[in-house]
Amino acid sequence: MARELGFQEHAGDLAAAGSSVGSAVRLTLGLARALASADVAWAAWGGDDSPPQAAFDAPDPAAAAMAAAWSRWLTDSQLRELCRAAGSGGIGHAALPGKDEFASWLLAPLAGVAGVLLLARRAAGAFDAVAAAAAEEAALVLGELVRAAAVAGELLRQRNRAAALTEMLASLDPRASTEAVASAAAPVLRQLFGADRCVISRIRGSLREVIGLDTTFPEDDAWLGAAEPNADLDWLGLTKELGYTVVPDLRQVPTARAPRYLRVALEAGVRSVLRARLGPRDAPLGIVSLASRRPNAFTEADGAQLERIGRPLSLALRLAEAREEAETRARRAAEANRVVARIAGAQSHAELCRVLLGDLRALFGAAYAEAFWLPAESGPPCLHVSCEWLDDEGLRRLAETAPPTDHARLLVTDAAAEDSGHPLHRLLVLHGLRSCVRVPLQAEQGVRGHIAVWHTASGAFRDDDLRLLETIAVPAALALARAEADLARSRSEAKYRAAIAQTQQLVVLFDPGDGRIVEVNDYAARALGYEPAELVGRHIADLCTSPPDVLADDIREVLETGAFTAAERRYIRKDGSHIVVDLVASRVDVPGSRPLVIVFGRDISDQVALQRQLIQAQKMESLGQMAGMVAHDFNNILTTILGFASMLKRSPRLNRDDLESLQLIEEAARRAADLSGRLLAFSRGGLVRYGPVDLRDVVRDTLRLAEPALQRLRVEVSLPAAPMIVEGDEGQLQQALLNILLNAADAMPEGGSVAIDAFAEGDTAFLTVADDGPGMDEETRSRIFEPFFTTKPPGQGTGLGLAIVYGIVQAHKGTIAVDSAPGAGTTFLIALPLARQAALSAPRPQAAPEGDLVLVVDDDELVRRTTGTALAHLGFTAVEASNGRTAIELVRARPERFRAVILDLVMPGLTGADTFRGIHAIRPDLPVIICTGYAAEAHLDDELRRTAVAVVQKPFTPERLRQALERAGLAPVSPGR
Incomplete structure (x- = not known):
């Protein structure tokens, strides 16, 4: 049934879209009825994904009641019948209720939509030409109003969808699990999109697990917790860039190679599907799937919005998952400590393996666990297992006849393959x-075997499971070795000392009673910077950074x-520096004396340092990408402001006040452009004047620029005699060096010295700037390249100086490092690749082109209009293209008409670089001017750099x-206009 939109109640979709639209519809129907002298004016319309709607104007109660009956009678098929009748000029055979009560009818199709305007009166006689014209004009207006209402309604619906999901996520308990987040989101999404089922799946390894479900299908609860392989992600196109896919009708999809769940969905009555990826394409977090019994229930707009509003859901799920993983790691670490404690108390080799394997199965939820141990002396190998359905004795014989030879660290996701x-x-x-995780048992004499756990599911283990098992394997190996040593105590002391001396781990034995060190191995002494004799007798607290109560x-x-067991403990070296150690400590029972404590430690200082560098690099990369995107959009806006402001200033009709206002606008826009340029420099860009640069000239010119600021400093410069040519932007390199020098001057207000040294090694040029200022602590040094980080008082620094330096160096394909400590000054080291000889050749000059048109290619309409207007002021005729494919087709159609191309680099679909190559293939001599809101270097490849006649930022x-x-050889016809 149609939704009745009688204007007495002011209800329905039109009113929801805005009172002005509803009033306009009411006024339009009233005017049409009055001009046509009709008793009733009634309009009906509908869309592909919405039921038909109706509105009427009828001052007579009887006529109004009849119009209301028509609205209730209206269906999709009846609306189509009325539209056909309107096309033929009469009401025809339409089964309109009470049609006989009116003698005269006039129908007109609504413009641009599936709808009809109906005018009726009881008096006999056809409507005259005035009535027909009024109906036609009213139908045009109503069509426009209906389309406006549809757009407004869709925008309102999209806004309400996003708001509803955001409100739901905000109301969740911060400690909610991933299942709780998904379960709360599923009914909201299903209702918002009018679906019959919403399934939210989490990707874990090679599988997708259903964690959220809301459905109207019977027996659908069986999906909750079910898992499907990720191999079918490509089947519906979910790995494409859009991040979503719409299937209008599953019955039209070939089922020959479709995954199992498609057949299940068809059997359940699913007709259309909308799926969106949660998380990035290269690391998806999960999938949202909406299903409907109706075909064509979802549109591409729905898909795009589901992908957008899925982003906060992705963030909520990722936060919940990170919290769960942290809690799981903590819980499993505690359980691992309990496992270690239990095996430490075992009295025999067999008891130790029984306890260890039973605990491992419980810890990992495994169906099978094994420990393989090779005896130190002669004797058969030992294979201990924990499993309900395999014969332990038979497996032991198998180990004796065909012992495993590989004990290496291993993670198997699909053992069958x-x-x-x-x-x-x-x-x-x-x-x-089906899946397995295995680690070696490393004892005094090397690898003595392995421990492994197996699971019945594929992909059941991850890297953190491997690391956890390794953590347990160290004390387990020690315990196994100790149990074995108990069988031959007379030889254990010598073997123990030999193993301790040779192991590539820190080993410290100390007396817990007084804390004095009894023995250390050579490896520990070297790692801590001591001779072994220097450490014996020292207190263990002298080496630890842990507070006394923690120790x-x-x-x-x-x-x-x-x-x-403990991870990442810091120990103090003799020179005051630190090393980071993962350690395992065990009690050593000494017959006839109090127990000792032995500590096994693995020096992970290098790994921790590399991890911190990686995290810092990733953070800088993310900030750089964000800054570049903001600057790009900002630059497009500023292009329009600056362009039209500049052209308006030339108008003779401006008075002095208007001209001053325009100058203020232009100055503000230029200041904004300067800030945007700084953001581009940080985002590894801004190389708009790319070419060979001698680093010696960069140093000399920068020192001349900075001379007033460096008067209090003593500057020493060491430059090589031979040129040091790199490819880049000389101005940007000067800016980078200038920022470093100004920072040094600010750090030494009372004076000091700065040494600048440039030299080349192999294919790399190096530039160092060292000062003897106060230096920086580790926390400050680790953050100096972050944008907006500053140690200066408020108002005295933007925090962008060194961030810009970092971006410039990265954009030149170089690296920058800093070495500093409190009281030891600061040294910056910049490394840049030397230019190849081929890059030093000059570009070929462009001949002046012929033709009378300039092609402007940009996806931003305001930028195209601004550029076209500027070209008109310069005497050129502009032809606009909103994308690369259109531009190529225009040039292919009339290649001789174009004199030049102004080309944006970053566009959706066909990129600027691909567009350039397409145009160049048609007209190699056509000059191309690159125009971009991003930094040019971020998207300008070698071919573009050589052949583009100019780059405009x-x-x-x-x-x-x-x-x-x-520069392209085009002289403006009227440059002053």
Whole structure:
């Protein structure tokens, strides 16, 4: 049934779209009825994805009641019948209720929409020409109003959808699990999009697990917790750049190679599907899937919005998942400590393996666990297993006849596809085991075997499972070795000392009673910068950075439980520096004496440093990308402001006040452009004058620029005799060096010295700037390249200086490092690749082109209009193209008509670089001026750099555009206009 939109109630979609639209419809129907002298004016319309709607104007109650009956009678098929009748000029055979009560009818189709305007009166006689004209004019107006209402309604619906999901996510408990987040989001999304089912799946390894479900289908709860392979992600195109896919009708999709769930969906009655990816394409977090019993239930606009409003859902799920993983790691670390404590108390080799393997199965939820151990002396290998359905004795015989030879660190996601060839592996696969994690047991004499756990599901283990098992393997290996040593105590002391001396780990034995070190191995002494004799007798607290109460708690735990593990503990070297150690401590029971504590540590200082560098680089990269995108959009806007401001200033009709206002606008826009340029420099860009640069000239010119600021400093410069040529922007390189020098001057207000040294090694040029100022602590040094980070008082620094330096160096394909410590000054080291000889050749001059048109290619309409207006002021005729494909077709159609092309680099679809190549293939001699709101270097490849006649950085003025055209050989016809 149609939704009745009688204007007495002011209800329905038109009113929701805005009172002005509803009033306009009411006024239009009233005018049409009055001009046509009709008793009733009634309009009906509909859309592909919405039921038909109706509105009427009828002052007579009887006529109004009849119009209301028509509205209730209206269906999709009846609306189509009325539209056909309107096309034929009469009401025809339309089954309109009460049609006989009116003698005269006039129908007119609504313009641009599926709808009709109906005028009726009881009096006999056809409507005259005035009535027909009024109906036609009213139908045009109503069509426009209906389209406006539809657009407004869609925008309102999209806004309400996003607001509803955001409000729901904001109301969640911050401690909510991923399942709770997904379960709360599913009904909201299903209702917002009018779907019959909403499924939210989380991607884990090679599988997708359903964690959120809201459905009207019977027996759908079976999907909750179900898992499907990720191999079918490409089937519906979910890995494409859009991040979503719309399937209008599943019955039209070939099912030959479709995944299982498609057949299940068809059997359940699903007709249309909308799916969106949660998270980035290269690391998807999950999938949102909406299903409907109706075909064509979802549009591309729905898909785009689902992908957009799915972003906060992705963030909420990722935060919940990160919290769960952190809690899981903490819980499993505690469980691992308990496992270590339990095996430390085992009295025999067999008891130790039984306890260890049972605990490992419980910890990892595994169906099978094994420990393989090679005895130190002669004797058969030992294979211990924990499993309900395999014969332990038979497996032990298998280990004796065909012992495993590979004990390396291993993570297997699909054991059936990764056959090692060993009989035990094949036996386990035959019994349904599919994934495995294995680590070596490293004891005093090297690898003595391994421990492994197996699961029946594919992809059940991840890297953190491997690391956790490694953590347990260290004390487990020690415990196994200790149990074995108990069988031959007379030889254990010598073997123990030999192993301790040779192991590539820090080993420290100390007395927990007084904290004095009893023994250390050579590796530990070297790592800490001591001779072994210097450490014996020292207090263990002299080496630890942990507070005394924390150290006391750690020792107490070792003594009470038998073992203790800790990650990333810091130890003090003899020279005052630190090393970072992952450690395992165990209690050593000494017959006839109080127990000792032995600490095994692995020096991970290099790994921690690399991880911090990686995190910093990733953070800088993300900030750079964000700054570049902001600057790009900002530059497009500023191009329009500066362009039209510059052209308006030339108008003779401006008075002095108007001219001063325009100058203020232009000055503000230029200041904004300067800030945008700084953001571009930080985002690794701004190289708009790319060419060979001698670093020696950069140093000399920068020192001349900075001379007033460096008067209090003593500057020493060391430059090589031979040129040091790099490819880049000389102005940007000067800016980078100038920022470093000004920072040094600010750091030494009372004076000091700065040394600048340039030299080349191999294919790299190096530039160092060292000062003897106060230096920086580690926290400050690690953040100096972050944008807006400053140590200066408020109002005395923007925090962009060194961030810009970082961006410039990165854009030149170089690296920058800083070395500093409090009281030791600061040294910056910049490394840049030397230019190749081919890059030093000059570009070929462009001949003046012929033709009378300039092609402007930009996806931003305001930029196209601004550029076209500026070209008109310069005497050129502009032809606009909103995308690369259109531009190529225009040039292909009339190549001789174009004198030049002004081309944006970054556009959706066909990029600027691809567009350039397409145009160049048609007319190699056609000059192309590159115009971009991003930094040119970010998107300008070598071919573009060599063949483009000019690069204009947004925002630009008409004057800069004129200069670029002159470089292209085009003289303006009327430059002063």
